[in-house]
Amino acid sequence: EVYMLTGDTERVAKAICKEIGIEKYFAEVSPGEKAQRISMLQSEGRVVAFVGDGINDAPALTQADVGIAIGSGTEIAKEAGGIILTRDDLLGVVSSIRLGRKTMNKIRQNMFWALAYNMAGIPIAAGVLYPYLTLRPEIAALAMSMSSVSVVSNSLLLKRYKEEH
Structure with missing residues (x-):
């Protein structure tokens, strides 16, 4: 209202x-x-x-x-x-609300992917699947970096947001 x-x-x-x-x-x-x-x-x-x-x-x-x-x-x-x-311009209020909602959606997406990645990657890195699957430290570090890059890249998609009037 x-x-x-x-x-x-x-x-x-x-x-x-x-x-x-x-x-x-x-x-x-x-x-x-x-x-x-x-x-x-x-x-x-x-x-x-x-x-x-x-x-x-x-x-x-x-x-x-x-x-x-x-x-x-x-x-x-x-x-x-x-x-x-x-x-x-009061239309900026509507635009701010829309951008806020899009931002919250991005946060939820990033949390989901980070959680899924860590739930899969941490047990492997801890050696749960040893001797069937091992993860060398440099590969684990690269994989973690790629996880961070994907979250940041997904967040940067917000820069494409255009005000709708």
Whole structure:
């Protein structure tokens, strides 16, 4: 669910929400109330992301599970945010979420392959299959290096990520 918390008037908040397709909003909210509303949502078990740009948003950015500061915002907002968007484009929030999900998928892939490799390689290196299969130390070191290279190479595929708008 997407909510808008704003210090703007009811009329302005309603017009903006109608234009961008947000159904739920809270208008004329003070900086402290923003943090309180975020805390309330968190107490209901929700994970909350908050986007802000001003000094008034710093408490809410700090309270949120994920604080996203707009790059042109104040230094205090940038320091309070966990993510800083470099452009003044709210589509960057969507792009950041997508990139975060892709990153987590890569981490899971890397953990799976590293675990599988080590579950197969460590017993062989320890001599469990001796005398049928032996592993010379230099071959074991090369194999371990190749495991690390494969994990890093898989991670570097994230550099191909392109923002989708």
